[in-house]
Amino acid sequence: MDILGSLEETNYADIKSFFDSAPILKNAAEINRQLQEFLARNFSSSSNNQGLRKVACVTSGGTTVPLEQQCVRYIDNFASGHRGAAATEYFLKAGFSVVFLHRRGTCQPYCQSLPYDQLLECFEVDGDSNVRVNPTYAKTIDKAVSANCTAINQGTLLKIPFTTIFEYLQILQLIALSLRRFGPRALFFLAAAVSDFYVPPGSMAVHKIQSRSGPLDLRLVEVPKMLSILRKEWAPLAFCISFKLETDTKILLEKAGMALEKYDMHMVVANELSSYKERVIIVTKNGNINVSRDMARPDADVEDPLIELVVEKYLAYASSTS
Ligand code: 9Z3
Secondary structure (H helix, E strand, C coil): CCCCCCCCCCCHHHHHHHHHHCCCCCCHHHHHHHHHHHHHHHHCCCCCCCCCCCEEEEEECECEEECECCCCCEECCCCCCHHHHHHHHHHHHCCCEEEEEEECCCCCCCCCCCCCCHHHHHEEECCCCCEEECHHHHHHHHHHHHHHHHHHHHCCEEEEEECEHHHHHHHHHHHHHHHHHHHHHEEEEECCECCCEECCHHHCECCCCCHHHCCCCCCCEECCCCHHHHHHHHCCCCEEEEEEEECCHHHHHHHHHHHHHHCCCCEEEEEEHHHCCCEEEEEECCEEEEEECCCCCCCCCCHHHHHHHHHHHHHHHHHHHC
16 A cells, blocks of 8 residues: 555655664554454453444654664664553543554553652562562552553553664554554544654664764755654544644744644643653643643642543534544
């Protein structure tokens, strides 16, 4: 299927060349199998979800840009995956089935309140050399394990990992093409920090770049924005929320507004590096909405009110479009 064929935007050639030159996604068949199984389990005619059919793809963490074909070094970014992991929890709570497309090794749903070194700190050894749950974390572990088990047993959470920008965009395409059939009932919450620049595989060093060659000159090419093709071709009716992160407040809202228009997003969540854990601004065609975490509760996160608002807008959209 030539899914790029009817795209009139100027970045058509860039998108095509990005996908044509990307390293082959080795586990594409397995990912597709998992996706089809997940969707059949959640939305088959006999499943309880028939009438509701709420399905979300949450992207999380940052993409890497390899510098060598046999990669030793890569460019990375700061994203921890907290936002995507927390959002996934709230979407599951709101009755969604969630495809969690996340950077390998970043934050996972239900692990936010566990200690950093989870496996080692959550357990301890008693006097008889038996391993037992560390009482300090017992309540937190109990809550996290139960919530995770519920999602796993109900089959409402599918976790798909990525590392590179190539993997991320190819998998996002597979997911979007699979969710397309849900029309306005599919939701994309694109919180992953996507690299803006990459080294095209054709001009990448094959082996480890040698330091004895002196100062390194790298030519990075712009990663084509996939939001327009997601909206126009991959899943045209889906409810799409993208993110805009800036460090300069003066340009944040302007850039978010531009993304809203240019990529025809339903919402753009504008956040600034210094405060993104505390507050965000939701930019929509009907105006902006400030969302902050509940400062009175130290454990409250901004994703709680954010997802509540997103779900409200999504339901209004889905019922008006169905
Ligand atoms: C974000 O702005 C996310 O909110 C954060 C979340 C990356 C700040 P953490 O994972 O951080 O909780 O540590 N994501 C940026 C999404 C992005 O890259 N957007 C592209 C852009 O701005 C468009 S898709 O150009």
